[in-house]
Amino acid sequence: MQARQARIESALDRVLPAADIAPQRLHEAMRYAVLGGGKRIRPLLAYAGGEATGAPFEAADRVGAAVELIHVYSLVHDDLPCMDDDVLRRGKPTVHVQYDEATALLVGDSLQSLAFGVLAGVSLPDAAVLVDMLARLATAAGSRGMAGGQAVDLDSLGKPLSLPELEFMHVHKTGALIRASVLLGAQCGTASDPARLEALDRYAKCIGLAFQVVDDVLDATASTATLGKTAGKDADANKPTYVSVLGVEAARRFAGELLDEALGSLDKLDGQGERLAQLGRFIVTREF
């Protein structure tokens, strides 16, 4: 996992504009936001998805970088004063604290554009598959995916949510991009077999939701120092979470059930899902 994390760090470093290219301050802030932090869960899932279909590493590098750029853009915007108003991210001051709000806005905007540019640079034998991948990323990031989940999240502050409403929010906010990470990685390989892609998709859906359930648990139980971001924020903001709806223990059990379902769906991959299984276990048992 550490080797893969180093590999994606290097891929991100390569695709980000150098800090001495104009506009320098923006490029420096983009690099500050992206490099040197984060678990890189989404790129790891992209690599593992690619491994399950024999994708070349070079393609998975770009897919991993693209999904991480989308993820980081969402963090930078989410931390802005008009959203979660947070000062700490990945153990460092957030971008608007380190630079300023306008720069943080443009950093997020530019990272989103860059993500599509990086993905468009993947070299695949069939360009039509790549077009389909670009459309998938757009859907996962947009108003019917991640950004839509954020909007529901905003509207839900201080409101009690039912379990289905909470699931809708998280399936969009976190799940859509995590799911896309696995599938985009897999699309770089030779997985034309629909049963195989369906198994991957089911894995990805379960892991995407499990990731968020565990995030909710950690927000309630771990320290700011361990997380590298402000802990206890959800309760402070009176935000509905799996912990507020189910309680810590039941939320943990739910994450375990989702993991079991995800691992079960990997049976159809003839042993090529080992890395996905490892990552799934890591995502659910992680402590930060």
Place this chain on the structure above:
Amino acid sequence: MQARQARIESALDRVLPAADIAPQRLHEAMRYAVLGGGKRIRPLLAYAGGEATGAPFEAADRVGAAVELIHVYSLVHDDLPCMDDDVLRRGKPTVHVQYDEATALLVGDSLQSLAFGVLAGVSLPDAAVLVDMLARLATAAGSRGMAGGQAVDLDSLGKPLSLPELEFMHVHKTGALIRASVLLGAQCGTASDPARLEALDRYAKCIGLAFQVVDDVLDATASTATLGKTAGKDADANKPTYVSVLGVEAARRFAGELLDEALGSLDKLDGQGERLAQLGRFIVTREF
């Protein structure tokens, strides 16, 4: 021109999610931001670029919608309090005034994703051309294009800029997307002839810069009612513009020279650049 504007309005209406699809408030705000306003210069340029290369109208519809979505996202973010802090756009309250800041942020973010999704949906015989177009849009929108120009704009407030610095800013902030609009439209047709594409590119570069020069002149000379956005903002913000650097008359002359150069480059299109010529004249002589 009005028929084309009606056509792009209808294309935008089709590609935007319906306001009754969840998350409803976000989708309603996206429609509020995009529909019913604007000169639609970029889509008009995409249609005209497509006409110069025999592109199908259906492809140009999507290209036009995509570039307009990028443009509108940039306006929504640009109007935010941490940027230009403006309350009026296209004759209506800006999105953060009508809704709230967080929603305006997510509207812009979602429109950017949607733009790439809409462009990925263009139907072309060669998918590799479409991948190239998606990469072009990403570059035009990102830190080395439009968003980069915004960053330079921010950094330049209150500073005297030389003419080359001013040109760098505008070539990025406005020019990059205008240039991409023409070329993306043209790429949907059969313009594989490099001399033809080069002529279009030269036209697009000149018109992109001319557009901004005229914008600077209008900001200094037209009324808020005519513009549908706050007039006199540049001087109030002590922002370097072509008017502050050259004066109104010389700026007007410069726009005229750029138009002449743009029109001259159309000679190479064997009469297929008539619509581009009309649009160029409109852009430079417009009064709003």
